[in-house]
Amino acid sequence: MIRSAAPTQIVFLDRATLPPQTRLRALPFEHVLRMFDRTAAAEVAQRMRDAEIVVANKTPITAEALAAAPRVRMIAIAATGTDNVDLQACAARGIVVSNVRDYAVHTVPEHTFALIFALRRSLLAYREAVRAGRWLETGQFCFFDFPIRNLAGSTLGIVGAGALGRATGAIGRALGLRVLFASRSAQTHQQSGADSREERVPLDTLLAHSDIVSLHCPLTPATHHLIDADAFARMARRPLLINTARGGLVDEAALVKALQSGQISGAGFDVVSEEPLPVEHPFQALLAHPGFILTPHVAWASEEATQALADQLIDNISGFYAGQPRNVVRPH
Missing domain, CATH: 3.40.50.720 (NAD(P)-binding Rossmann-like Domain)
Incomplete structure (x- = not known):
């Protein structure tokens, strides 16, 4: 005072x-x-x-x-x-x-799903192909150069069960996704009084069973590089990785390798460890990649x-x- x-x-x-x-x-x-x-x-x-x-x-x-x-x-x-x-x-x-x-309980989850939809349906890749004349070149009403996947029936793994993580989970359930939340112990769900529709699992289980992994946790010493080369190796379903939280949660050099090698099928990021994006940043190698979208830390900014x-x-x-x-x- x-x-x-x-x-x-x-x-x-x-x-x-x-x-x-x-x-x-x-x-x-x-x-x-x-x-x-x-x-x-x-x-x-x-x-x-x-x-x-x-x-x-x-x-x-x-x-x-x-x-x-x-x-x-x-x-x-x-x-x-x-x-x-x-x-x-x-x-x-x-x-x-x-x-x-x-x-940001509406704007960040909405941005998260904008990234998810764009990547799961290859929207930017198809837009660029149309712009380049590919549609006319095919001579028919459609073409299938890039993968298109439904969300319904897939598994969404969320790291961070605060307001943003929960709102993201609610949208996911409405779209027919199975929703998992990362938990440090099997007892967390019962102790927290969490929504009974939530399934809390260890992080390793979440990484192994998710088709989409979305980060909504704070950056602390404990969560720095939470997603690193070892974590990418545990992503058995080649998921999308979405990060609208903090850049330091992910080892960005490891992400580049994971996407280029096919360990993950795509990545949508709104944050990087150093902002604005430096010219020497590892993500520069991905800016033209059809499975990568980077927005300039605007998920919060409706x-x-x-x-x-x-x-x-x-x-x-x-x-x-x-x-x-x-x-x-x-x-x-």
């Missing part, structure tokens, strides 16, 4: 990470808000120096930057993921960290979702100022 005769100093380090049409409601207390489209790592400490509240989406906030900003009392993350913030350093200082939750995010962000800041912090994130 902040109580001062002077206006509260707030800095938004990366406003350009939200669409320009997204409206930020006025805060209900006297303040000075400085906004920067983006902030380089070398600029973070200086821009935070006089701030009491720091707003950031993906800008890294390190212990070193916090040490140079003694007035900071709150960090309001304009996203769900907080892997860009040193949570231990914040806890040691008593800095409240709040994030935005469940705003107009409805980004406005809900902005509204919740303002609510988090207002709640902290009023002494009732919301959506507080603790160190792992």
Whole structure:
């Protein structure tokens, strides 16, 4: 909570990470808000120096930057993921960290299935073939150059049973998919009070039996490179791999080899370990591959979702100022 005769100093380090049409409601207390489209790592400490509240989406906030900003009392993350913030350093200082939750419960699952449909039905490959004149060349009403598979009757394996994973599972069941969730123990289902239609299995079982594997878990030290060369070797059904969560969950060099060798039948990614995609990134080798789709981290960014995010962000800041912090994130 902040109580001062002077206006509260707030800095938004990366406003350009939200669409320009997204409206930020006025805060209900006297303040000075400085906004920067983006902030380089070398600029973070200086821009935070006089701030009491720091707003950031993906800008890294390190212990070193916090040490140079003694007035900071709150960090309001304009996203769900907080892997860009040193949570231990914040806890040691008593800095409240709040994030935005469940705003993407429709947009991310919808994007997930957009990738799934496009890959299972080879939509982009057929579009490119038509553009190149292949349809006319065949001399008949259709052609069959690329595989087309139904979703109904297939198995969807979901890693991450939070709001996004569950929403993805609900869509999958509606489309006739069998849905599996990765679990660390056979008892998790009963202990969690999970939906009785969910089938919880160990990750190895999920990888072996899924036709589609979709990632919806946070990036932590425990989940870094969760999907690696060994995991690809266990994917007996040559599934699609979908990642709309975090790039670091997958060993990206191993993914390239798995797709090129046929260990998996396709991959749809909205995230990479380094964004924007560097020119030397392993995924550059796949950008023309008919079984690979990469979108620029926009699964979360429907107009409805980004406005809900902005509204919740303002609510988090207002709640902290009023002494009732919301959506507080603790160190792992």
